[in-house]
Amino acid sequence: MSDDRRRYSRRLTRAESELWSIVTASVRPFRARPAPVAEPPAPASAPEPVREKAPAPVAHRDRPPAPKPATPLVEIDHRTRVKIKRGRLEVGAKLDLHGMRQDEAQRALNAFLRRAQAEGAKVAIIVTGKGLSREEGGVLRRVVPMWLQAPSLRDVVVGFGEAARHHGGEGALYVQIRRADRHRVS
Numbered sequence: 001m002s003d004d005r006r007r008y009s010r011r012l013t014r015a016e017s018e019l020w021s022i023v024t025a026s027v028r029p030f031r032a033r034p035a036p037v038a039e040p041p042a043p044a045s046a047p048e049p050v051r052e053k054a055p056a057p058v059a060h061r062d063r064p065p066a067p068k069p070a071t072p073l074v075e076i077d078h079r080t081r082v083k084i085k086r087g088r089l090e091v092g093a094k095l096d097l098h099g100m101r102q103d104e105a106q107r108a109l110n111a112f113l114r115r116a117q118a119e120g121a122k123v124a125i126i127v128t129g130k131g132l133s134r135e136e137g138g139v140l141r142r143v144v145p146m147w148l149q150a151p152s153l154r155d156v157v158v159g160f161g162e163a164a165r166h167h168g169g170e171g172a173l174y175v176q177i178r179r180a181d182r183h184r185v186s
Contacts, residue, residue, distance in 0.1 A: 076161035076174050084123060084174060085164045092121025092177075097140050098129050105140055106147055113156045117177050125163055130171040141171065148175060 012020065083089035093116040097105045109126065116124050126148075131138025147153070148160050156178055163172035 076159050076176055080123075080176070081161065081164065081174070085166075089123060091123050091125050091167070091174075092116060092119070093124040094127070095124065096127040097144070098127065100140070102139065102143060105144075109144065109147055110153065113153060113175065113177065117156050117180050120180070121177050124175045124177060125167055125172055126160075126175055127168050127172045144173065148173075 080089065084091060093112065095109065095112045097108065100108065112126075113124065126144060128140040128144050129138050131141050145160065148157050158176040158178050160173050160175045163169060163174050167174070
């Protein structure tokens, strides 16, 4: 306590005191709610109406709290992409989805990413293929990014981006995998 007194023992100068009084002169207390308005008294001859109490609001104790918004996925940054391309960041796992149907590809992707996370992989490559028509691309090429953004994979996937040419280019994705001990419940 003596430290607090020494710390704030300096008095305001006359100029500081005048400035403080000017600043505080315009300050008014903040009122969160308007003051209640007094109702005029009812006439003595009229009986006071009987008011029923409104039911108390029900507390939703059995309802779980609202889930926190999921952390947004990030695009793999340039530095990480260069490290992968030059071989300084090892690609820990690779999954090729060529020739699979959507439902089996989705199951394979989910199982693969969870297994890669458990094994400690930091980066994985998902090969989707480019598709038959270059303009719109293949089905898997379009839907895999949506699957990677799904809430069910937020505890596994940090982010993803298009792979370098020697890893598949437009037909493959790098996926950054969250460490297993750092997954977040969303």
